[in-house]
Amino acid sequence: MIHVRVKAYAELQGYNPEKGEEFTHEVQEGSTIQKLMESLRLPEHRVMLILKNEKKAKEEDSLSDGDAVFFYPVIGGG
Amino acid sequence: MAFGCNGKILRVNLTTRKISVEEPGEKIYRQYLGGGTLALHYLLNELKPGTDPLGPDNILIFSASVLTGALPAPGMNKYTVAAKSPLSGGLGESEAGGWFAPELKAAGFDAVVIQGKAAKPVYLWVHDGEAEIRDASHLWGKVTGEVQKAVKKELGDERVRIAQIGPAGEKLVKYACIMNELKHFNGRAGLGAVMGSKNLRAIAVRGTKAQEVSDRDKASAILKSVRESYVEDPAGLGCLGTARVAPILSAGGILPTRNFSTGSFEKAEDIGGKRLAETILKGRGTCHGCYIRCKREVEARTPYEISAEYGGPEYETIASIGSLLGVGSLEAISKGNELCAQYGIDTISFGTTVSFAMECYEKGILTSRDTKGLDLHFGNHETMLKLIELVARREGFGDLLAEGAEIAAKRIGRGAEKYALHVKGQPLPMHEPRGKKSLALAYALSPTGADHLENPHDPFFEKEGGMKDIHPLGLLDPLPSLDLSVRKVRMFVYLQQYYNWLNSIGMCIFAAKPFGPFTITHLVEYTRAVTGWDTSLWEAVKVGERYANLARVFNLREGLGEKEDRLPERLHQGLEGGLLKGEKIDPEEFARAREMYYGMMGWDPQSGVPSKYKLEELNVGWTLPLLKS
Secondary structure, X not given: OXXXXXEEOHHHHHHOHHHOOEEXXXXXXXXXXXXXXXXXXXXXXXXXXXXXXXXXXXXXXXXOOOOXXXXXXXXXXX | OOOOOXXXXXXXXXOOOEEEEEOOOHHHHHHHOEHHXXXXXHHHHHOOOOOOOOOOOOOEEEEOEOOOOXXXXXXXXXXEEEEEOOOOOOEEEEEEOOOHHHHHHHOOOOEEEEEOOOOOOEEEEEEOOEEEEEEOOOOOOOOXXXXXXXXXXXXOOOOOEEEEOOXXXXXXXXXXXXXXXXXXXXXXXXXXXXXXXXXXXXXXXXXXXXXXXXXXHHHHHHHHHHHHHOXXXXXXXXXXXXXXXXXXXXXXXXXXXXXXXXXXXXXXXXXXXXXXXXXXXXXXXXXXXXXXXXXXXXXXXXXXOEOHHHOOOOHHHHHHOOHHHOOOOHHHHHHHHHHHHHHOEOHHHHHHHXXXXXXXXXXXXXXXXXXXXXXXXXOXXXXXXXXXXXXXXXXXXXXXXXXXXXXXXXXXXXXXXXXXXXXXXXXXXXXXXXXXXHHHHHHHHOXXXXXOOOOOOHHHHOOHHHHHHHHHHOOOOOOOOOOOXXXXXXXXXXXXXXXXXHXXXXXXXXXXXXXXXXXXHHHHHHHXXXXXXXXXXXXXXXXXXXXXXXXXXXXXXXXXXXXXXOOOHHHHOOOOOOOOOOOOOOHHHHHHHHHHXXXXXXXXXXXXXXXXXXXXXXXXXXXXXXXXX
């Protein structure tokens, strides 16, 4: 198992309210970001931007121990 | 007469002081529903082209809808103010929520149509089927908070709801706004200046009439179902407000920063909703009937004294007088928000006009002699705050900026024009078309000039899951935000008519899909239940199309056509920084998209003139002679 640092911005916290905005999460070694999102119950269509270690990332990208993954929600008006 | 409507339009002539009531008949309500669509029925029939927007012959309309006030319901509280705009010379219209529209309906009217100009300052008092024109000389020149208190005291009723302009509207600042209950703004299109040009300071309304609803049980059941489907996010729109948006857009490289030069702002986190909630947030405000409670109320003592009576900064303001100006102080932004509310100035247009001036100053096109000693470097929030009062009073350098970026740039010359970011004179709002490409169409093609609320933005519809909300419109396939192909144009056409329909029924976008709990199907069923009409989504979208076509005819008659359906040059240049560095709107791709839009709308693909077939199909063939004239 590996550990990644997750930051879920704004309404994305709603899917894991007990965890808050920033937390550490455990996933299988070699997991993709997609697997991480499934594990966190983050719906694909609610995520506008994924940054892995401050660089733009895709759901297919794989994760290593210690990676920082930031999820930003879809917002669009106001 | 259908249920849900009063069937009565209040007509006021401020020159003759004549007040009358018009009853247009059910078919007018059914085909226009309310909002800007109903307003256009009057504007096209009664306003001559070429009328001075700040002269007595302009017509100012406040329009609720057939659904407003029927039952307390989230988002169902908006009204449109419409007139010929002093910014564009074309259609001006803007929506606001709050409390005014349900009260107007309760007072027995669906809309107010105001003509002429009062000999001296007045306010209109509308109450339970009656209206009178009252002296406002003692209110003229006062800030909005003082007027709010004074009028309620004078009328002896705290529950009176007041729509008013501020001192900026009195001074005909080109982007002066109208507000109700101090916190809800018809911000755009310079409608506050139109109201000020009529010597009309405020409209106070109070009513006790309940709307009759055709099938109250059915309507209540729908609202119950909507309520049950709504789950409040602990860090979403309700809890953190639209204020949470700034850091998110900055991470995505699409936060308008330093006059749209770049898309990422180093101080974005300092001006976001989380920081706001941790520091100066006093409470969450709302509008009539709405449990989403998205509005901010802030209070502070240092470094600026800020009162919660004016609410607090929403996203547009956080960007327009924040990142857009390189200002990273949430306190300064919040103070600026309060000042703009006190004086009655659109924060969006003010911000984009000041950012224009700041870039000119940075580039030496403006000097301290021109600015009368003010330092206009990006980031100078003290200057930003000083400029609000100078603009509102049309004093010093503020007098030039009060004209808006387009005219200010023309008067300055020396190459300033390329830094004035507007469409049809309306300064750009705080969303970046280079990262959400349907906005290229929205900004260029909105009848009122650059407008960020023509349609729900691209990021909602990038994945299959996001399409569910708009399946009833027949939109099934997701598209990338950066796509501007024919498929994106089709998506924009359908979504624009959806939003045109929402505006016609006075529905807040935050309470309807994709933002909020009302589905498209709910809204159609709710309309049937309230009005008793055997109506459908088909008929509803046709109302949206009707708006688009009536607005187009209005603008063409005023000389606004395809030449004005353009974007400022900067949007055709690459973003200078952030995650989307280098991204731009390709001019040829835009031209193709624009032609496709015209054609899909049933307009001539080159000139954008609606075909007679389209106008007849929408049952507005009566506008054809207006096009020819």
